[in-house]
Amino acid sequence: MSTPLRMALRWAILLLVIVLAGCGTNTAPTPTPPNARALIDRAAAEVQNVSALRFKLQLTGAPAFIDNANLISFVAADGSYIAPDKVSGKVSAAVAGVPGQIDIVAVGNDQFMKHILLTGNRWLKQQFSPGFNADTLIRGEQGIKFALDRMQNLELIGTEDLFGTQMWHIVGTAPVADISAVTVGLIRGTGTAKTDIYINVQTGRVERIVLVQPETVTPQNPDPTTWTLELFDYGDPRIVIDVPAAEEPPPSTPGGLNVPDIAPTRSSTD
Numbered sequence: 001m002s003t004p005l006r007m008a009l010r011w012a013i014l015l016l017v018i019v020l021a022g023c024g025t026n027t028a029p030t031p032t033p034p035n036a037r038a039l040i041d042r043a044a045a046e047v048q049n050v051s052a053l054r055f056k057l058q059l060t061g062a063p064a065f066i067d068n069a070n071l072i073s074f075v076a077a078d079g080s081y082i083a084p085d086k087v088s089g090k091v092s093a094a095v096a097g098v099p100g101q102i103d104i105v106a107v108g109n110d111q112f113m114k115h116i117l118l119t120g121n122r123w124l125k126q127q128f129s130p131g132f133n134a135d136t137l138i139r140g141e142q143g144i145k146f147a148l149d150r151m152q153n154l155e156l157i158g159t160e161d162l163f164g165t166q167m168w169h170i171v172g173t174a175p176v177a178d179i180s181a182v183t184v185g186l187i188r189g190t191g192t193a194k195t196d197i198y199i200n201v202q203t204g205r206v207e208r209i210v211l212v213q214p215e216t217v218t219p220q221n222p223d224p225t226t227w228t229l230e231l232f233d234y235g236d237p238r239i240v241i242d243v244p245a246a247e248e249p250p251p252s253t254p255g256g257l258n259v260p261d262i263a264p265t266r267s268s269t270d
Helices: 003-025 034-046 134-139 142-147
Strands: 050-058 072-082 086-096 098-107 110-114 151-161 165-177 192-200 206-211 227-233
Touching: 034 134, 034 142, 034 151, 034 192, 034 206, 050 142, 072 134, 086 134, 134 142, 165 206
Parallel strands: none
Antiparallel strands: 050 072, 050 227, 072 086, 086 098, 098 110, 151 165, 165 192, 192 206, 206 227
């Protein structure tokens, strides 16, 4: 090989090395994952400031009861919220072992309910959950924002595809006594729940919260009580809640069916 040809080849190799090195240094750095607490704080603010939304609450595992006598076993709820203090929903529950649906509407401190057995399939102005107030649930000091703020030991797992949407997946724990709003006040116990939180990457809004209560495991119920709350249709103007034309509940009569006190049992720490 002639000297000029060897020199040309060396320059070509040197140029290739420089180009490849330059490509390596120009590679975009991997973005730093967001802080888990910052994601939770933003999601909490989105919930507190929402004008309307829809929600679904599902229970699996060991049973949870709506009433103090453990006669009404909660299964699921599907409902809507309009700021500041309106909520409506259909609650799937088993009353004395008989599955059915309870329709509820709450406006401020007024509550209305309808059930084939409990109210004779007519709307009554009746306390479904004494003390419940939609404004308190969403925006109050003990509301969903408070529950999210009380999440502890947060760890960002990464992003996951949930029904075709990219979500930040955060795990952690939370005292049961501090997160009752996530379960519409139905959760019981004094232990610590394991939490999985899914936040929409694009909007920063929380769309799913999963709470698992390990303390509920028994020989009869080997699977722990697990609550799954889904929040969606944030700010949807099509959400409408109509207040039913309801009767006052009839007075108690001997042998008659009385609507039980269905307020959840509160722990001494509540």
